[in-house]
Amino acid sequence: MDSSTPNYALASNKKKAIYSLKGILQGVVADTALNTMEALYLNTWLLDSKPLRNDPDAIDLLDSISDALADGKFTAEELEDLSALITDIIEFRSYEDVTASDYLNEFLGLINGIVSDDQINADEFSYLHEWLNKHIDLVDDATVRGVATKMVEFSALKQATPSDEEALLSFLKQTAGIRFLETGAADAHPMDHIADSIESMNHERAAMCFTGVFNTGTRKEVEAIAIKLGATPRKDPSKSIHYVVIGSQVSPDWKHTSFGRKIQKAIELRESGHPLIILTEQEWVRFI
Incomplete structure (x- = not known):
């Protein structure tokens, strides 16, 4: 054990x-x-x-x-x-x-x-x-x-x-x-059934919320990347948020983690019709 x-x-x-x-x-x-x-x-x-x-x-x-x-x-x-x-x-x-x-x-x-x-x-x-x-x-x-x-x-x-x-x-x-x-891998990424796929992304004037643990760097480091590209980091998902980016190091039991509430809030906002986009870290790094 x-x-x-x-x-x-x-x-x-x-x-x-x-x-x-x-x-x-x-x-x-x-x-x-x-x-x-x-x-x-x-x-x-x-x-x-x-x-x-x-x-x-x-x-x-x-x-x-x-x-x-x-x-x-x-x-x-x-x-x-x-x-x-x-x-x-x-x-x-x-x-x-x-x-x-x-x-x-x-x-x-x-x-x-x-x-x-x-x-x-x-x-x-x-x-x-x-x-x-x-x-x-x-x-x-x-x-x-x-x-x-x-x-x-x-x-x-x-x-x-x-x-x-x-x-x-x-x-x-x-x-x-x-x-x-x-x-050839049987495992599934916990966020794949939640996250969106996009063809393009414009950071300029975009309000972004980063949550979870990232492979790209610390929370401050990924926020710094977004700022450099013209985005404004925000602490929590809200109606003013354009993107929520979820770090790659996510537990399959994410709902029970401290950041699970942020993801749930983002999902609720998206389902209510707010044009919020949820991205995995892997998807986000394609546009930085």
Whole structure:
């Protein structure tokens, strides 16, 4: 055990990982047809998930995948066997003391599993739609509400074009922060489903709020960069703010950190119609 990490934090991290895995497992078999890319994503995610190193189900999954990959590839029979194991875990694993946060972790895991192969088909769309209908009480959450709204808009299309389908896929990938096909990494940046993507940025006379820990420098150093480019740093998000920039060193549990309230405030302002742009540090440094 990591002696530097409090027991309550270890328990919290494990619970989060368990519900993320629950969602991922549902996602990769949502269309009842597990494919190689989905299996590879699951393998990568499990190998990266330290809180589940001793979890019996995680061990069984890794053993099954390792055996299948002994010859370097999955056969159709091996994928069917792995899919059956996943289905059994989904059906028989018990979950206790479920909170709204647990369901949100499951939700993001579900999206990760669905789009891990860089596509979403009709069966997967229907599965996600049914999951949302079963958890309608979660729509107060900005992330869930955003996905639900996008799915309603997509369903309303008389005939979805390839461009419409690509836009939906991109939205879901951004929401979950997954870029597995592009990077080979299963982990998601905690801010990817919140931050905006922009084509250009003008610092001149822009009011900016910097929050979090930055790779570029200290808070004062990044603010100095913005000032040099003509911007005015502000302490907190408000209606007069144009940009909120979030440092790269963000914990997955950012909502529970000291700067989480600033991010939540920025999200609320943006949702209320204020033209505020939320940027990750990586996005911001493109324009300095």
